[in-house]
Amino acid sequence: xxxxxxxxxxxxxxxxxxxxxxxxxxxxxxxxxxxxxxxxxxxxxxxxxxxxxxxxxxxxxxxxxxxxxxxxxxxxxxxxxxxxxxxxxxxxxxxxxxxxxxxxxxxxxxxxxxxxxxxxxxxxxxxxxxxxxxxxxxxxxxxxxxxxxxxxxxxxxxxxxxxxxxxxxxxxxxxxxxxxxxxxxxxxxxxxxxxxxxxxxxxxxxxxxxxxxxxxxxxxxxxxxxxxxxxxxxxxxxxxxxxxxxxxxxxxxxxxxxxxxxxxxxxxxxxxxxxxxxxxxxxxxxxxxxxxxxxxxxxxxxxxxxxxxxxxxxxxxxxxxxxxxxxxxxxxxxx
Amino acid sequence: xxxxxxxxxxxxxxxxxxxxxxxxxxxxxxxxxxxxxxxxxxxxxxxxxxxxxxxxxxxxxxxxxxxxxxxxxxxxxxxxxxxxxxxxxxxxxxxxxxxxxxxxxxxxxxxxxxxxxxxxxxxxxxxxxxxxxxxxxxxxxxxxxxxxxxxxxxxxxxxxxxxxxxxxxxxxxxxxxxxxxxxxxxxxxxxxxxxxxxxxxxxxxxxxxxxxxxxxxxxxxxxxxxxxxxxxxxxxxxxxxxxxxxxxxxxxxxxxxxxxxxxxxxxxxxxxxxxxxxxxxxxxxxxxxxxxxxxxxxxxxxxxxxxxxxxxxxxxxxxxxxxxxxxxxxxxxxxxxxxxxxxxxxxxxxxxxxxxxxxxxxxxxxxxxxxxxxxxxx
Numbered sequence: 001x002x003x004x005x006x007x008x009x010x011x012x013x014x015x016x017x018x019x020x021x022x023x024x025x026x027x028x029x030x031x032x033x034x035x036x037x038x039x040x041x042x043x044x045x046x047x048x049x050x051x052x053x054x055x056x057x058x059x060x061x062x063x064x065x066x067x068x069x070x071x072x073x074x075x076x077x078x079x080x081x082x083x084x085x086x087x088x089x090x091x092x093x094x095x096x097x098x099x100x101x102x103x104x105x106x107x108x109x110x111x112x113x114x115x116x117x118x119x120x121x122x123x124x125x126x127x128x129x130x131x132x133x134x135x136x137x138x139x140x141x142x143x144x145x146x147x148x149x150x151x152x153x154x155x156x157x158x159x160x161x162x163x164x165x166x167x168x169x170x171x172x173x174x175x176x177x178x179x180x181x182x183x184x185x186x187x188x189x190x191x192x193x194x195x196x197x198x199x200x201x202x203x204x205x206x207x208x209x210x211x212x213x214x215x216x217x218x219x220x221x222x223x224x225x226x227x228x229x230x231x232x233x234x235x236x237x238x239x240x241x242x243x244x245x246x247x248x249x250x251x252x253x254x255x256x257x258x259x260x261x262x263x264x265x266x267x268x269x270x271x272x273x274x275x276x277x278x279x280x281x282x283x284x285x286x287x288x289x290x291x292x293x294x295x296x297x298x299x300x301x302x303x304x305x306x307x308x309x310x311x312x313x314x315x316x317x318x319x320x321x322x323x324x325x326x327x328x329x330x331x332x333x334x335x
Numbered sequence: 336x337x338x339x340x341x342x343x344x345x346x347x348x349x350x351x352x353x354x355x356x357x358x359x360x361x362x363x364x365x366x367x368x369x370x371x372x373x374x375x376x377x378x379x380x381x382x383x384x385x386x387x388x389x390x391x392x393x394x395x396x397x398x399x400x401x402x403x404x405x406x407x408x409x410x411x412x413x414x415x416x417x418x419x420x421x422x423x424x425x426x427x428x429x430x431x432x433x434x435x436x437x438x439x440x441x442x443x444x445x446x447x448x449x450x451x452x453x454x455x456x457x458x459x460x461x462x463x464x465x466x467x468x469x470x471x472x473x474x475x476x477x478x479x480x481x482x483x484x485x486x487x488x489x490x491x492x493x494x495x496x497x498x499x500x501x502x503x504x505x506x507x508x509x510x511x512x513x514x515x516x517x518x519x520x521x522x523x524x525x526x527x528x529x530x531x532x533x534x535x536x537x538x539x540x541x542x543x544x545x546x547x548x549x550x551x552x553x554x555x556x557x558x559x560x561x562x563x564x565x566x567x568x569x570x571x572x573x574x575x576x577x578x579x580x581x582x583x584x585x586x587x588x589x590x591x592x593x594x595x596x597x598x599x600x601x602x603x604x605x606x607x608x609x610x611x612x613x614x615x616x617x618x619x620x621x622x623x624x625x626x627x628x629x630x631x632x633x634x635x636x637x638x639x640x641x642x643x644x645x646x647x648x649x650x651x652x653x654x655x656x657x658x659x660x661x662x663x664x665x666x667x668x669x670x671x672x673x674x675x676x677x678x679x680x681x682x683x684x685x686x687x688x689x690x691x692x693x694x695x696x697x698x699x700x701x702x703x704x705x706x707x708x709x710x711x712x713x
Binding site: 095108 | 489628664
C-alpha cells in the first residue's frame, strides 16, 4: 500500500465517519439527559429525505438542510412526548420512530416524485460542494491544467497530498461535525446548562429539588439531538450522496449508538470511536476482504466488527461502559 | 390505588390506541391523494376475499405469531428482546443446515429435527446477550440490536462462502430435498374435500404456531417457571426474596424467546422458500414487537394481533399492486401501532382512567347522600 492509498482511505474514513459522529453526538445529548434514543436511525433517515426533497424542489441545499433539521426535530418531539410527557417506554418509542421514518420516507417520496421511493438526483446548488482550502489542489486547478484531479494529486508531494486529499475538499458539514466535538465538550463540561443536563441524567430528583425543570432540560436535550440528527441525515443525502434512496441510512444510526457506548458517553472519545468505525467502513468499501499474511479476513467480518466491538465493550471485558444512571426511566415528580 | 375495570384495561385502551393509529394511517393515504375507503375495501378483499388471500394472510400471521410470542415471553421477564430478527435469521441457518444435511425420506422425519435445529440456533443466538445481561449487566436492547447486525453478516458470509452451490451467482443455498417439503394447507385440506388455493404458502407450520400460543400460555400461567419469569418481571427484589435466581430466569426466558424466534424459520425457510436466501426474515422479527404490544403480551392477544398484521401485510401487498400506494404504507401503520399501543399508551390511558375515577366518585357520592337520607318507610 503506497502513501497516497493510505491518504485516500483516511479521506474516505473522514467522509464516512461524519454522519456517525453527528448522530453519535446527538445521542450523547439525549442520553446524558436520561432519555435513551434508539431512534437516531429514523431521525437521520427522515432528515435525509426531507433535505433531498426540499433541496431538489427549491434548488438550494440550505433550504434542504433546514427542512431536514425540521423533520428530524418533529420526530424528536414525538419521542419527547412519548418518553417525557406521557412517561412511556423510551425504547418502544425509538423503535416506532425508526419504522415511522422507514415507511413515511418511501410513501411520501413515491407519491411526490414517483421514482420508486427515491428523490431525483441533486446537482449544482442543490448539493453541498467540497470546500477547497487555500493552497489545496482541487477541481478548479484540475480544470485550469486540463488534466484529471487524481493525476495532479498523484504527482504532488506527500504534505500536499495530505492537505489536498485528506483535509481540504470536504463539504462544510464535515468541518461542522469536527467542530461539534469540542463544542459539545464545552457545553457539557463548561456551561451551567451542561452541568444541569448531566445532572438530570444521573439524578433528576436532585435537579428538581434545586428548582430546575427536569422536563424542560430533557426537552432541550431531545431537541438538540433532533438538530444534530438532522445535520447527519442532510449530510448523507446532499453531501455524501446526491439524493435520497430508500433506507439510505443503512444502520448508521445503530452504529452511532454503538459508538456512543464505545465512547462511554463522552465527546472526545466519540470522535475516536466514530473515526474507528468510519475506518472499518472505508476499508470494507475499498477491499472485498483484507489479507493478513495467509488468512483473508472476509468483508462480512469487517462489516460486523463495530457491532462485535460494542458487545465486547458492553460486556465490560475492556473497560466498563456505564450509562447515565437515570437513563430510560421516566421522571415522576413526587406529590 | 383504585384502578379502572379490567375489561377497559385489556380491551378498551388497546382498541382506542389502534383506532387512532389506523385513523392517522387513513390520513396518510388521503394526504398522498388516494382514497382511504377504497384502500380498506381492497385490503379486505385482497386478504380475505379468496383462499389465496387467506393463504397469504395466514402465512404472514404464522411468522408474526412466533416472533410476537418471542417478544412477549421476554417482556414478561421485563427483558426487551429486540433481537428476534437476528434470532430468526440464525434459526433459518439451523433449519437450512438440517434440511440440507441428509436426504430426508419424509417430512414427518425432517420436521422435528428441523424444529430442533431452528430453535437451537435461535436460542443460541439469544444466549450471549442473555448471559451478558444476567451476569455483566450489559443492556440487552443494545446487545440484541448488535446481534441482529452480526446475524445478517453471518448469514451473508455463510450464503456467499459456504452454502451457495458452485457455479451459482445468487447468494442462496441449494433447494432443499423433496423429503423436506412441508405439506401446504392446500395439501392438508384436499383429502377433506375442501378447496384451498395451491399457490398460497401457508403450511402446516400454522398449526405449530397455534400450538406454540397454547404452550406459551400454559408455560406462563400454569407452570412454576412461568410464574418465576413473571415474578421477576414484576419486581426483581421480590423475586430474589422469594428465592428466584434472576440470572437463571433471565437466561432461560431469553433462550425460550430465541427458540421461538428460531422456530419461525420453519415457516419461511422450510415451508415457503424451501431454500435459504438473504434477508429471509424480512422484518418479521420487528413486527413481533408490534404484535406483542398490541396483544398485551398474552398468547391469545398475540394470535389475534398476528392475524391482524397478516391481514395488513397481505392487504398492503394488494393495494401496492392495484393502487399507487407503496407497500411501505404497512410499515407506517406498524410504526403507528407500536407508537400508540406501546409508547403513547399513557396518552390514551390517563384520560380513560380519570373518566372511570370520576364516574366512580360520582357514584360513591350519590350512594353516600342516599344513605344519609332516611328512606320513606322509616
